[in-house]
Amino acid sequence: MNTESSAASCMALSTAAGSGGTGQVGDGILSLVELMSDALLLFDGHGTVMYSNRAAKVLAQVLSPQDGDVRRATLSDWHPHLIPEYALDICRDRGSWSGEVELGAPNRPARALLVRIQALGGADAESYGMWVRDVTVEHSRELELNQRNSELEVALAKLGSVQEAVLKSEKLASIGQLAAGVAHEINNPIAYVKSNLNSLQHSTLQLLSEVRARLQGSPTDQEDDIDIDETATEIKELIAESCEGVDRVIKIVRDLKDFSHVDLIENWVLADIHAGLESTLNIIWNELKYKAHIVKTFGELPLIECLPSELNQVFMNILMNAAQALESYGVVTVTTERSNDNVRISIGDDGKGIPEDLLPRIFDPFFTTKTVGEGTGLGLAISYGIVAKHHGTIEVTSVPGQGTLFLIELPIQQPRSPDRKS
Ligand SMILES: Nc1ncnc2c1ncn2[C@@H]1O[C@H](COP(=O)(O)OP(=O)(O)OP(=O)(O)O)[C@@H](O)[C@H]1O
Ligand SMILES: [Mg+2]
The missing domain is CATH 3.30.450.20 (PAS domain)
Structure with missing residues (x-):
């Protein structure tokens, strides 16, 4: 009563x-x-x-x-x-x-x-x-509770901004880590372009002195005698190889620019998921190339309404996890398909898999099975947040010892709601 x-x-x-x-x-x-x-x-x-x-x-x-x-x-x-x-x-x-x-x-x-x-x-x-x-006691308890509640609300707001700062710094850290890989990727072609330029200098000088000697009609030293046709072919090859190297650098820089394009204001645009996957794969190529064979099976996809640089970050986190899960040279699959009003992107690996009892925890912030310095446990938490912001879903299936598959489903068009700027 x-x-x-x-x-x-x-x-x-x-x-x-x-x-x-x-x-x-x-x-x-x-x-x-x-x-x-x-x-x-x-x-x-x-x-x-x-x-x-x-x-x-x-x-x-x-x-x-x-x-x-x-x-x-x-x-x-x-x-x-x-x-x-x-x-x-x-x-x-x-x-x-x-x-x-x-x-x-x-x-x-x-x-x-x-x-x-x-x-x-x-x-x-x-x-x-x-x-x-x-009811004095109940009343003062209620007052105390209200005060605690407001204190908690303040603490929650503070925690929110701390979390945002942590996520931002994690994003910067992972971009920093990538920068080292990208530098390595750029270094390779630059190194052979430089060595080609040295060879070119040598061959061109040789060729010039041969041409000069022949024009002046003076016989050249037998040892220095060069085959003009052979040298010309060599020069052509050196130049073609160097152009290829420079193209590679241009591509890497362009991909990096696309990838790291961080919008200060959320800029929802129509973007090509395949272009995002390609530029992300290029950026982390240094991490992947010695570890896995990449099998891409791209379906027909429309442009989707999204925040492309944020989705690239999701792809990067999942691809990096896949590479880190491989204990020996393995296979990473990237598959896309359309499913009604959604697009599906699945990224799989044949790495060590995730034990069943850990599966429910992998999206938790700071959950990691990696050593200090190798992982902070934020990659999937950030990815989950980004996919949720896109009104999409991210699911995982894994068999220990056989591999893991992440399935991301994103709507082609974002639902219209007052909380979204379009
Ligand atoms: N493809 C995968 N294969 C096996 N385990 C995985 C895979 N992807 C994620 N995991 C597990 O989920 C955990 C959390 O992943 P998450 O990306 O959030 O953090 P992390 O990779 O440990 O660190 P970070 O991404 O911050 O560098 C990982 O530590 C790992 O145990
Ligand atoms: Mg990770």
Whole structure:
């Protein structure tokens, strides 16, 4: 039974007891009322108290302590503001009033009381029953709880910005780690372009002196005698190889630019998922080439509405995980297909797989099975967030010892909603 209804019942019982409910039942009711922990009072229209139970007397002592057993004849002897002035008017009008009353007193802590007044009627004069419950403790607990809640909200907001900062720094760290790989990728072609230029310089000078000697009609030294056709072919090859090297550098730089293009404002555009996958594969080629054979099976895909640089980060995280899961030279598959209004991108590897008990945890921030320095455990957490932002899903299936497959499904068009700038 809730407090209000129990109070109402008690009042009804008191009324019964007070209006002739004599005998065993009446006495029983009165003893019960005396034992209640809530204060009960009966008073008339002038506020003259006709009956108060034991709890009411205790409450009176708490509200306005008095020496000895001073009789409290009226409600204001309990406390001048025990009930608001309008409460009785409402009671006369509607039959009852209830509310919360806060009573302050100098040098005493304020008390919070739940008060309900019920008009009981009467032949000659108005009479009322009043039920009072001291909820000071609950009240202060509620206040404390509210304060804790606001503190928690502040802490949560702070945590949110810390998490954002951590994610940003992780993004920077992984881009930094990639930069080392990319530098290596650029170094290779640059090194052979440089060595080709040295050979070119040597061959060209040789060729020039041969041509000069022949033009002047002076016989050249037998040892230095060169075959002009052979040297010309060599020069052509050196130049072609160097051009290829320079093209490779241009491509890497272009991919890096595409890949690391971080929009300060979220820039939703129509983008080609295949271009994103290709540029990501190029960027992390240094990490993959000695570890895996890449099998690409690209289907027909439309352009999709997305944040391309963020999706590239998802592809990078999953591809890097695949490479790191391979214990020996293996296969990494990248497959795409359209499925109704979505596109599906699956990235698989035949690496060590994920134990069943760890599968539910891999998207948790900071969950990693890698050594310190090798993994921070944020790659998949970031990826999950990015895919969710795209209203997509990311799922994983894995068989320990056989491999892992990540399946990302993204809508071709983003749902229109007020929370998205389009
Ligand atoms: N393809 C995979 N094969 C096996 N285990 C994987 C694979 N992908 C993820 N995991 C497991 O999931 C964990 C979490 O991956 P996640 O990418 O979030 O973090 P990480 O790779 O450990 O570190 P980070 O990506 O921050 O450098 C990994 O430590 C690994 O145990
Ligand atoms: Mg990772």
